[in-house]
Amino acid sequence: MPATVLVLVETINDYLPILENQGFHLILAPTPAERAQAIASHGGQIDAVLTRGPLGLYADEIAALANLKIICVIGAGYEQVDLQAASDRGITVTNGAGVNASSVADHAMALLLSLVRDIPRCDAAVRRGEWPKIMRPSLAGKHVGILGLGAVGMAVAKRAANGFDMTVSYHSRQLLSDVPYDFCSTPTELARASDFLIVCTPGGIGTQHLVNKQVLDALGPHGFIVNIARASVVATNDLITALEQRRIAGAALDVFDAEPQVPDALKALSNVILTPHVAGLSPEAARGTVELVGQNLMAFFSDRPVLTPVKLPKSL
Structure with missing residues (x-):
């Protein structure tokens, strides 16, 4: 009997x-109402769920x-997936780290160019x-700081260094x-060294508000910030205040705290560029994402190790 997959993602x-x-049977439920109805009506027959970090x-x-036996998350982030609940049930969780890195890095550079060149x-x-x-300003010869040097951060770093002759520094957990590239021990140190700060780190409790007033003040009145990661990494109120007071030069944002709602204060600012969380969307990324999900599902249901497991907390 084919495994049934509940698909909560709307872009693939x-x-x-x-x-x-x-051979998988799919139940599509991209809206909150359809999601609730699918779980209520078909909960007993769903073997797998396909979601993304913010949908969780x-x-x-x-x-x-x-x-439910396996949860597949597209993209690197899985911040709204209850990993403890999955662990307690012995449910496997996978993600799609790196699959859309090129698309996200392209968008990050596009935002940076659009922002700096106005x-x-x-x-x-x-x-x-x-x-x-x-x-x-020109980008050539400038110093870019990358917060989070995973697959996306590395892709951004290569574009900045090799394509635009920029000096690259980074801050990561290690x-x-x-x-x-030069390592900076704190986000504040990274911002102080940078003309441009690009946020590439995953979301979640461990990175919440890494970029705050202190970091923004270190970036300074000639500095620009780009966030293509998760809105939670940047303290939104601190960012808005810094932009309004011109304590930083500008911001380009693809992610927001309560998507699709965007603060009116951000919309009103002339030194801000806004895009609707589309950095990871491209035909190449979408195909690669679904192919990886398929590989993980095929491996799991054939009793083989999944390709991209997420480390789960100990079960309670």
Whole structure:
């Protein structure tokens, strides 16, 4: 009998035939109402759940899925998946770390270029029939700080160093001995050394508000910040205040605390660029994501080790 997968993700439908061709039965539930209905109606027959970090899977939902054996999370982050509840049930959790790194890194650099060179304001001016000569900094020779040197951080670092002749520093949980970039022991030290700060670290309790008033003040009035990671890593109120007071030069954000709601204070600022959490979206990333999910599911249901397991807490 084929395994049944509850799909909570709304951005990969074009590639779901990959899973169907592998023999999996899919139940699509991309909205909150459909999700609740699917769990209530089909909870006993669902073997696997496909979700993403912000969508998560909660303890009460896990409890309602009596036959659940594996949770597959697309992307690196899994902050809203109740890992303790999964561990207590012996449920395997996998993620998709690295699959969409190129897409996210491309978007990070696009945001950085648009922000530093003020592309949206120039575009709007030309459309109004204006022809302003806006003087903006160059990226070449500048110092970029990368907060979190995982797959995405590494992809950003390579683009910045090799494509734009930038000096790269980073802060991660630990010093990496095999990278040619300077390590900074704290986010504040990293910001102080940087012209541009790019947030690439996963979300969750361990990284919550790593970027706060102290870090933003260290970045300074000529510094720019880009966040393509999770909104929780940056203290939003501190960021808004720093932008309003011009204690930093600008920000480009692809992630927000209460998506799809975005604070009006951010929308009102001229030194901010906003995109709707699309950094990881590309046809290449979507296909790669679903292929990895399929590989993990095929391995699991064939009693082989999954490819990208998430470390779970000890069961209670």
